[in-house]
Amino acid sequence: METGSPHDTGTAATGRPAVADGDEPVWIALPPGLLRMRRLLLGVWLGLLTLATALVPGLLAGPVWAAFALLPLALLLWGWVLLERNWRSWRYAERADDLLISRGVLWREQTVVPYGRMQLVEVTSGPVERHFGLASVQLHTAAAATDATIPGLDPAEAERLRDRLTELGEARSAGL
Amino acid sequence: MTTPDVPDAPEAVRGRPPVTERRLHPVTPLRRAWAPVAVLIGWALHDPDQAQRQLNRLTTTTLLIGIAVLIPAAALYGFLTWWFTHFAVTDSELRIRTGLLFRRTAHIRLERIQAIDVTQPLLARVAGVSKLKLDVIGADKKDELAFLGAGEARALRAELLARAAGFAPETAHEVGEAPARQMLRVPAGVLAVSLLLTGATWGWLLVAGVVVPLLWMATHSLWTVLAAAVPMLGAAGASSVGRYVTEYDWTLAESPDGLRIDHGLLDRAHETVPPGRVQTVRLVEPLLWRRRGWVRVELDVAGSSNSLLLPVAPRELAESVVARVLPGVTVPPREALVPPPRRARWCVPLWWRGYGLAVTDAVFATRHGLLRRSLSLVPHAKVQSVRLVQGPWQRARGVADVHVDTGANKSVTARLRDTAEAAALLHSQAERSRTGRRDALPDRWMS
Numbered sequence: 001m002e003t004g005s006p007h008d009t010g011t012a013a014t015g016r017p018a019v020a021d022g023d024e025p026v027w028i029a030l031p032p033g034l035l036r037m038r039r040l041l042l043g044v045w046l047g048l049l050t051l052a053t054a055l056v057p058g059l060l061a062g063p064v065w066a067a068f069a070l071l072p073l074a075l076l077l078w079g080w081v082l083l084e085r086n087w088r089s090w091r092y093a094e095r096a097d098d099l100l101i102s103r104g105v106l107w108r109e110q111t112v113v114p115y116g117r118m119q120l121v122e123v124t125s126g127p128v129e130r131h132f133g134l135a136s137v138q139l140h141t142a143a144a145a146t147d148a149t150i151p152g153l154d155p156a157e158a159e160r161l162r163d164r165l166t167e168l169g170e171a172r173s174a175g176l
Numbered sequence: 177m178t179t180p181d182v183p184d185a186p187e188a189v190r191g192r193p194p195v196t197e198r199r200l201h202p203v204t205p206l207r208r209a210w211a212p213v214a215v216l217i218g219w220a221l222h223d224p225d226q227a228q229r230q231l232n233r234l235t236t237t238t239l240l241i242g243i244a245v246l247i248p249a250a251a252l253y254g255f256l257t258w259w260f261t262h263f264a265v266t267d268s269e270l271r272i273r274t275g276l277l278f279r280r281t282a283h284i285r286l287e288r289i290q291a292i293d294v295t296q297p298l299l300a301r302v303a304g305v306s307k308l309k310l311d312v313i314g315a316d317k318k319d320e321l322a323f324l325g326a327g328e329a330r331a332l333r334a335e336l337l338a339r340a341a342g343f344a345p346e347t348a349h350e351v352g353e354a355p356a357r358q359m360l361r362v363p364a365g366v367l368a369v370s371l372l373l374t375g376a377t378w379g380w381l382l383v384a385g386v387v388v389p390l391l392w393m394a395t396h397s398l399w400t401v402l403a404a405a406v407p408m409l410g411a412a413g414a415s416s417v418g419r420y421v422t423e424y425d426w427t428l429a430e431s432p433d434g435l436r437i438d439h440g441l442l443d444r445a446h447e448t449v450p451p452g453r454v455q456t457v458r459l460v461e462p463l464l465w466r467r468r469g470w471v472r473v474e475l476d477v478a479g480s481s482n483s484l485l486l487p488v489a490p491r492e493l494a495e496s497v498v499a500r501v502l503p504g505v506t507v508p509p510r511e512a513l514v515p516p517p518r519r520a521r522w523c524v525p526l527w528w529r530g531y532g533l534a535v536t537d538a539v540f541a542t543r544h545g546l547l548r549r550s551l552s553l554v555p556h557a558k559v560q561s562v563r564l565v566q567g568p569w570q571r572a573r574g575v576a577d578v579h580v581d582t583g584a585n586k587s588v589t590a591r592l593r594d595t596a597e598a599a600a601l602l603h604s605q606a607e608r609s610r611t612g613r614r615d616a617l618p619d620r621w622m623s
Contacts, residue, residue, distance in 0.1 A: 098606050108571070110564040112606035116613065117560045142313070142478065142583035143560035172610075 025093035025100055034152025035087040037132040039080060046076040092150050097172070099139070099165065101148055111148050116172035117141045121165045123158045137161050197262040197273070201305045201323045204261075205254025212250070263321055265335060267345040270310060272319060282319050286340040287619045288312050290453045291480045294329050294446040301444060308332060311480035313583075337433045337448065342620030356431040359497060362487055367423055370472075370488035371416050373464035375548075380412035423487040430500060432622070437485070451621045453477050454501055455558045455584035457485065459494060461549040473497065476584035502555050508534040508541050513551075519573050520592035533590040538612075540580055540605060542590045552588045554580055556605075556612030564602045566595070578602060 049072040058066030085105045093100040102110045118139055125135040135158035139148040153161065220227040253276075261274040270284045291311040300306055305323035312319075324332065330353065338351040371377070388405050395401070424441035434450035458474040465471070471494045473486040485501065486494060495507040513532030520528040530546040540559070543551045559580050566576040576598040578590045593601065 097610050106568045108564075108566045110602060111561060112563075112602055113561045114606055114610045116610060141560040141581070143581035143587070144585050145563075145579070145581040145587045146561040147563070148561065 025095055027091040027093050027102075029091050030087060030150075030152045031154050031157075032087075033132050033134050033154070035084060037128065037134060037152070038083045038087070041128070042076065042079045042083060046072050046079065050076065087152075090151070094161075094164070099148070101150060109147075111146070113139055113141060113146060113148050114172070115165065115168040118165060118169040121162045121169070123155075123162050125155065125158075135159075137165075139165065195264045195266050195271075197264045200258060200261055200263070200321060201325050201328075202258070203303050203305055204323050205251070205258045207322065208254070209250075212246075265332070265339070267339065270336065272321070274318070280318070282315075284310050284312050284315065284319065286336060287342075289336070289340045289450065290477050291447060291449045291482065292333050292336060293448075293480075293482065294333055296326070296440075296444045298442045305329075310336070311477065311482075313479035315479060333448065337450065340450065340620065341433065341622035342618075343622060354431040354433040356429040356436050358427060358429045359500065360428040360486065360489060360493065362423070362426040362489065364424060366470075366488055367420060367426070370465065370470060371420055373468075374415065374462060375464065376415040377412050380408050380415065384408040384412065419487075423484070426487050428486065428497065434621075435485075435501060437482070447482050449475075449477055449480075449482075451503075452616060452619075455554070455582040456586050456588060457498055457502060457553045459491075459498070459507065459551045459553075461491075461551075463547045466549075475501070476582065476586045478583040478585075480584075498553070502539070502553065505538045505553065505555060506536070507551070507553065508536060508539075513541070513543050516575065516592035517594050520575050522573050523570055523575060523592055528592060531591045533593065535601070535605075535608075540588065540590075540608075542588055544589075544591065554582055554588050556608040557616040558582050559605065559609035559612070562602055562605045562609065564598055566598075571595075578605070580605060 050069045053072055054066045054069035057068050082105075089105045089108070090101075090103045092102070097116075098112050098114045100110065100112055102108070119142055120140040122138040122140065123135050124138065129135065129152075133155060134152050135155045136149055136151040137153060137158050138150075140146070141148075150158075150161070256276050257274075260276050261272075263270065263272045265271075268286055270286065272282045272284070274280050289310055289312060293309045293311065294306050295309070296306040300323060303323075304326050306326050306329040307320055307322040308324055308329045309320035321329075321332075331349075334351065334353045335349045337354070338348040339345065343351050384405055387408070388401055391401050391404055421441045422443070422445075423439055425439060427436075427438045429436040429438070434448055434453070437445075437447040437449070439445055454475050455478055456476045460472045460474060461470075462472070465488070469491050470488050471486075471491050472484075472488055473494050474483050475485045476483060486497060489497070498507055499505060512534045514534065516528055516531050520531070524531075527546050530544050530549065532543040534541045539553045539555055541551060541553045543549060560583055561581045563579040563581070564576055565579065570576055570592070574595050575592040576595050578593060578598050578601050579587045580589070581587045590598075590601065
């Protein structure tokens with residue numbers, strides 16, 4: 001869906017290569033559930049804030065003061081666009097020997113974790129995530145700096161990924 | 177010799193050889209004897225008037241009753257904690273059982289040992305005892321064996337290393353200490369000169385020399401001046417005298433069990449790092465050492481707090497030591513390090529010249545620092561994950577950072593590489609991390 005993305009930092013939005021670098025990583029994007037959840041949360045909280053900033057000064061000090069509500073409203077619209085771009089930037093690829101995770105719009109980060117280095121694969125799902133049918137997969141290696149999390153996956157996919165990663169990790173286990 | 181051997185009956189039932197549980201050295205309870213005294217002194221110093229008043233109120237009888245109750249209670253507590261602390265060495269584990277009310281049992285797997293330290297604080301040297309600590313990922317302070325008799329600690333270290341190395345369990349406690357060959361000993365004079373040429377001490381002294389007179393002129397209050405001067409002089413002392421005392425008589429030796437590092441003037445420490453445990457090595461070259469060609473060599477071992485390999489050594493010698501510590505690695509010469517592209521100067525002005533990167537068959541080497549140069553080396557086999565990070569400003573200049581994460585929770589970063597180069601590096605480094613592991617030593621290095 002298009003939400004009228006502005007062109008001020010257009011390079012970032014188009015910088016997502018359709019043809020991945022050189023060899024064959026098959027990138028998998030996140031399902032739309034995560035975007036829906038984040039937008040709903042944003043809408044609820046900022047919507048309430050907009051309402052509050054419109055009503056409280058508007059009723060107490062005069063209708064002109066209700067213009068304060070424009071601030072959270074602008075934030076809401078900006079966040080709406082931002083969330084989609086962030087969601088689009090997340091993707092992962094399972095290659096023969098390692099897992100790739102790529103994310104970020106302005107600050108881009110790409111992580112490569114060889115399967116043999118995985119110490120633990122974790123699937124987590126909070127109450128809100130569960131309500132939206134989402135789960136995240138987190139990989140731990142012996143290095144705490146390894147930041148390999150894939151949020152907002154379908155629970156079935158998360159479990160498939162977990163089982164596959166553990167299996168591959170066992171087959172190629174290398175330790176410290 | 178003074179520790180009683182307590183055979184543990186239930187272990188023998190399942191047909192395995194019985195595990196002999198041992199206790200720590202009997203002086204152990206005394207190691208916390210200074211704590212209540214220190215608390216009293218601290219309180220008296222903190223609030224002298226109150227302490228004086230309380231002291232006047234004490235009569236001889238209350239004093240006597242107090243002593244009669246407190247000392248036996250403390251002694252009983254000390255005795256019980258000692259009595260309920262046991263340790264045992266099995267074929268594959270070191271087990272430590274402790275706790276009076278809350279029982280705690282730690283089983284430390286021997287093939288996971290990253291390093292073994294035997295340390296002797298000054299008072300322990302007088303009493304002829306030492307501490308033994310196993311560095312394992314996730315182990316904490318409670319898992320050290322303090323105290324053991326000095327001879328017993330050495331024997332236990334030899335036995336643990338033999339078992340960890342994969343010697344047959346029946347013969348492991350007869351293997352004895354592996355022979356060590358001395359590689360390097362830092363002369364006291366060189367150490368003293370090197371510390372005099374360290375910037376930190378002079379920096380603190382300079383700050384103290386400026387701040388103290390200013391404060392005196394502004395306040396004329398002795399206490400304020402003292403409160404400001406003492407921490408600064410303390411920091412200067414710690415970075416000169418303190419370091420001299422710990423790094424005195426630094427001896428590096430090599431044995432089949434790995435590296436042996438012995439050091440200390442008052443507190444002696446003997447560290448052993450088994451083969452294949454070193455995650456990263458750094459050669460640090462402070463500005464004032466450059467003319468003499470000296471470097472300091474630091475290392476990272478997972479789960480260990482020791483981080484110094486050599487406090488000071490000539491560069492060629494340090495490089496030969498690094499080649500021994502990381503087998504098959506040669507330190508890349510300065511010309512081999514490729515600097516970032518010129519446009520990187522818009523990201524990090526001036527200091528971009530200090531950055532450099534070299535990737536050889538065995539190591540990923542990066543340099544940073546302009547005045548205090550530092551060269552970090554990571555063997556490919558130790559790389560846990562690789563990350564490419566690029567901020568908006570860096571993207572506009574076409575450069576990116578590549579981080580290489582190791583198991584010692586240290587990341588080594590190649591900064592401001594060309595974007596295409598960084599992307600290629602990301603994948604080739606992950607590939608090398610995988611293949612580099614193939615010819616690495618097994619965890620049990622003798623098997």
